[in-house]
Amino acid sequence: MAKKLFALLAAVLLGGTAFAQGPVTIGVNLELSGRFATIGNATLQGIEVAREQMSDALGQEVELSICDNQTTPEGSINCAARFVDEGVIGVLGPISSTMAIAAANPLEEAGVIMISTSSTNPATTQIGEHIFRMAYTDDFQGKVAARYAADDLEAERAVVFRQQDDDYSFGLAGFFAEEFESLGGETITLDFVSNTVDFSAQINDARGFDADVIYYSGFCAEGASLMPQLRQQGFNQQILGADASDDSQCPVGGGEAFDGYILTGFGGADVLSGDAAARAEDFAAFFDVVYPDAADFNGFTLAGADSYNVMVQAVNNAGSADPDAVLDALQNLEGYPGVSGDITYAGTDGTPADRTIAFFQYSVPGADGSEWTKSSLFGIGTGQ
Amino acid sequence: MAAITTTAGRRAIPWGWIFGLGIPALVLARIYYLVNVVEVRDYAFFIGAMVQSLQLGSLYALIALGYTMVYGIIRLINFAHGEVFMVGAFISYFLFSGAPFALPWALLWSAVLAWGVAFILNLWRGSMTHPTVIAGGLVAFAALTFLLSTFQVNWVAALLLSMLFTGVLGVVIDRVAYRPLRGAPRISLLITAIAVSFLLQNTGLIVFTRNQTPFRPETDWTAFLQFDVLGGTVYTSRLMFLIPILTAVLVTALTLFVTRTRLGKAMRASAQDAETAQMMGINVNRVIATTFLLGSMLAAAGGFLWGLNFGSLNQPAVMGILPGIKAFAAAVIGGIGSLPGAVIGGLLLGFLENFMTALFPRQGDFPGLTEFKDTFAFALLIVVLLVRPSGIVGEDLSEKV
Known part of the structure; x- marks a missing residue:
């Protein structure tokens, strides 16, 4: 506490000019180890490639202060505390809603800007004015999935698998079930907890229900x-x-069990249109040069890149590294040409106004002899 | 004996018969009710649950045997046993998948295990500097480094080698962590066991992986199997044969070893009274090392079959915990220190976990017992400790665990 007070005092005494002297530092709070490590590393690679493309803000080099929250809420809070001490200009990440909500509270209190790359739980940005996100929200994601199940798949009975101890999974399952039921379907929700490997009891529960679609709102660790x-x-x-x-x-x-699996995700070049698609394609090409052997290039990579981009853009728009000015610039950001579509924060609660969600499908084994491939089916904008 | 004489005057209530016949009767009645009265299930569903119970119960039994053997000989609850099970599963994974095992770690593991091999040989040769012992250690070191870092084997070899390595690891754990504390209070040993457990969890995180790991060796045994019976379909896989049969083979081999060989006889003697056994010329350290070797080998087999059964391994820090304490509960329920007790306890737990959720399914507003699945083992443990602290087949416990 004393440390925090001191940092606050120092910030007040030195004013905005102190920040402009050194390099511009952006904190990165990500799940680099633990259950979501693959997603966290995909996001980090996105951020790093975006930095390769645009490494300067206000004529100074941007430095990243990377903190691994180990996929734990406690780790995420520790990272947040570290960034408050370091006096970073803003924080990118975490990716998951559970960790994002954990970090958002201390950051909001300390007045540090946070852009969660892919937290989709609506509660995240409602924590305060300093908290932004790059993704759509789960009420939208759950709705489009439910509509797809009801209209395109013509399903009437859905089994929803929900990870009880995760904010994202819990919220999303609810939005899906709500919309699916309002479209005239019936659902049952089956709960499990993280690190479950034996699903026999949940599957037995599902058996009596005679479902025609299964909705899984959890993560890959258990899904596999x-x-x-x-x-x-x-x-x-x-x-x-x-x-x-x-x-x-x-x-x-999960191997062949994922053949034909359909998922909603952050839209890439395939589903964007016009300039946005071209920018996404350029970014993908550049990414391939920087990380030719990357395990993943997916929506999380794009979200990471754009979080970095808007952060730097806001600093440049503000013309100084003063936290209030940067916050103001971010809140008034309109139509920034990001690699995942245009980004507008003006008039929102911190969720970008127009996002594109895509439907993807896995093929296992992959079409071209690879282990697996992911193809996009179509995209839907949040405006629609 | 004292207990029998005091109750001789009263008519003893045949609790064994009441439970032995009463519970199956209740289960059958409930099944009949679910199938024929409310019609939410068919008989095939319960046959499927039976098959699953047998698979899961066999796995618990394999792990529980390790707890019970070690407890029988040195009165230690070996809390690291769940982690030994985890190591066994991961070693077999690295052997059959050919996944890269970084050379420094392969060297480290090989050094530790080669030392274990030398130590085991030394128990028979009498000295760590005996040529056979040194040669054995060196050969083990070279072979292990080669196997772990580059070689890929089929699943049978992976299972056998993993049992061997994990067995040696068990002996190393005993030599390094438990043997220096032979004369120390039991609580020191217990705390040490917990420390070893944490050590293995975190080593696993660094050496093996940090993620959930797919576990799919190339074998036909995991192929799905469906058959129609009693007007329904049973969904299972060929593992319904492999797991119980392999478990039966291993348990039979263990029983034969303990009852028919000289070393087995020495084990039983040490379990009864280690000091007297030592006075009769039995090398108790050798006996204890054998116990750890066998217990850890069974745990490794359990770990391999666990991976096969569920298709993936949890990350090392959590994988061994829940199966470990459940198997420990199974050992206590069966009667800790007794080999048949561990098997009975393990099977009972497998049946309990599957049938409690199968018998009380989601019905209308009643959400079912699915979310309580992991608690049944411990609920039963409490009941057994209250009603019959020595376990189902255990002898009277004079000491508290």
């Missing part, structure tokens, strides 16, 4: 166990997942 067990137990229905399944751990870990 669940899907093969579902297939073994005779469930051949279409399985729908969400952006947490946009992770190589899913098709690699």
Whole structure:
């Protein structure tokens, strides 16, 4: 506490000019180890490639202060405290809602800007004015998935698998079920906790229900166990997942059980249109040069890159590294040409106004002889 | 004996018969009710649950045997046993998948295990500097480094080699962590066991992986299997044969070893009274090392089959914890220190976990017992400790655990 007070005092005494002297430092709070490590590293690579493309703000080099929250809320809070001490200009990440909500509270209190790259739980940005996100929210994601299940798949009965101890999964499952029921369908929600490997009890519960679609709102760590067990137990229905399944751990870990698996995720070059598609393609090409052997290039990579881009853009728009000015610039950001589409924070709660969600499908084994491939089906904008 | 004489005057209540027949009768009645009255399940579903119970119960039994053997001989609850199970699973994974095992770590593991091999040989040769011992250690070091860093084997070899390595690891753990504390209070030993458990968890995180790991060796045994029976379909896989049969083979081999060989006889003698056994010329350290070797080998087999059964391994820090304490509960429920007790306890736990959730499914507003799945083992443990602290087949415990 004393440390925080001191930092605050120092900031007040030295004023905005103190920040402008040294390099501009941006904190990066990501899940680089633990359950979401593959997603965290994809995001970090996105941020680093974006920095390669635009390494200066206010004529000074941008430095990244990278903190691994180990996929734990405590780790995330520790990272936040570290960034408050370091006096960073803003924080990028975390990716998951559980860690993002944990870090958002101390950062909001200390008045540090945070842009969660892919937290989709609506609660994240409602914590305060300093908290932004790069993704859409789960009420949108759950809705489009439910509409897809009801209209395109013509499903009437859905089994929803929900990870009880995760904010993202819990919220998303609720939005899906709500919309699916309002479209005239019936759902049951089956709960599990993180690190479950034996899903026999949940699957037995699902058996009596006679579902025609399965919605999975969890992550790949558990999904890689669940899907093969579902297939073994005779469930051949279409399985729908969400952006947490946009992770190589899913098709690699679950194997052929993921063949035909459809998921909603952050839209890339395939589903964007016009200039945005061209920018996404350029970015993908540049990414390939920097990380030719990357395990993943997915929506998280794009979200990471754009979080960095808008952060630097806001500093440049503000013309100084003064936190209030940067916050003001970010809140008034309009139509920034990002690699994941145009980004507008003006008039929102910190969720970009127009995002494009895409439907993807896994093929295992992949079409071109590879282990697996992911193809995009179509995209839907949040405006629609 | 004292207990029998005091109750001789009263008519003993045949609790064994009441539970042995009453519970199956209740289960059958509930199944009949679910199938024929409310019609939410069919008989095939319960046959499927039976198959699953047998698979899961076999796995618990394999792990529980390690707890019970070690407890029988040195009265130690070996809390590191769940982590030994985890190591066994991961070693077999690295052997069959050909996944890269970084050379420095392969060298380190090989050094530790080669030392274990030398130590085991030394128990028979009498000295660490005996040529056979040194040669054995060196050969083990070279072979292990080669196997771990580059070689890829089929699943049978992976299972056998992993059992061997993990067995040696068990002996190393005993030599390094438990043997220096032979005369120390039991609580020191217990705390040491917990420390070893944390050490293995974190080593696993660094050496093996930090992520959930797919576990799919190239074998036909995991192929799905469906058959129609009693007007329904049972969904299972060929593992329904492999896991119980392999478990039965291993348990039979262990029983034969303990009852028919000289070393087995020495084990039983040491379990009864280690000091007297030592006075009769039995090398108790050798016996204890054998116990750890066998217990850890069974745990490794359990770990391999666990991976096969669920198709993936949890990250090392958490993988061994829940199976470990559940198997420990199984050992206590069966009667800790007793080999048949561990098998019975393990199977009972497998049946309990599957049938409690199968018998009380989600019905209308009743959410079912699915979310309580992991608690049944411990609920039963509490009941057994209250009603019959020595376990189902255990002898009277004079000491508290």
